């Protein structure tokens with residue numbers, strides 16, 4: 344019918360709607376939440392052939408050749424599980440096979456210092472999106488990517504994903520800490536659930552921007568920490584080949 348486009352042929356395998364790529368994408372991708380981090384990483388980990396391929400919905404995406412000579416895409420997911428799930432679902436339809444979230448997070452473990460990087464070996468799903476997708480309460484992330492990240496960062500372990508940055512109740516954080524979670528973000532669990540549905544190898548590394556005592560990094564140091572997570576993610580995609 345004029346003025347319409349064909350609906351997805353296969354439920355769960357949609358035509359990209361929120362991403363509008365203007366060029367082919369790489370089969371491997373870094374997934375920062377923050378579009379600004381996507382731009383900063385594009386300038387650091389991609390060569391001179393880098394180009395922006397998406398700005399629709401403010402989801403800045405870049406693609407080019409990484410320092411290992413292979414194509415690499417960097418796509419921001421926005422904040423929260425629902426946005427992240429949309430983005431990875433559409434990247435799956437666009438052929439992505441390996442993905443690493445390169446994010447920021449709040450520490451639960453008092454041993455973590457602001458600026459520390461944490462590789463998520465596993466994620467506890469305390470968010471609505473991963474549960475709506477039928478994901479497990481606890482998901483293990485890709486062993487090869489996690490192993491490569493673990494070699495580059497100070498902490499590797501359990502991360503939890505929730506739906507609230509501004510919590511209204513301290514009890515959940517106490518329970519996550521008791522379960523051994525080192526840090527909390529919003530997207531790792533949702534991305535793990537989408538990745539599992541599509542057979543995408545998925546890892547996650549997060550920079551601590553708020554410690555367990557409530558000390559928050561200033562903008563400059565938080566930006567640098569997020570970029571360090573991004574560089575660790577790019578190196579892990581190379582190392583885990």
Ligand SMILES: O=P(O)(O)O[C@H]1O[C@H](CO)[C@@H](O)[C@H]1O
Nearest residue numbers: 376377422423446447528529
């Ligand atoms: O810095 P990014 O990757 O966006 O990740 C974290 O920062 C946002 C909250 O400040 C949430 O998206 C959270 O998961």
Ligand SMILES: O=c1cc[nH]c(=O)[nH]1
Nearest residue numbers: 447448449508527528
């Ligand atoms: O979940 C998060 C991640 C980064 N910073 C926060 O304050 N919360």
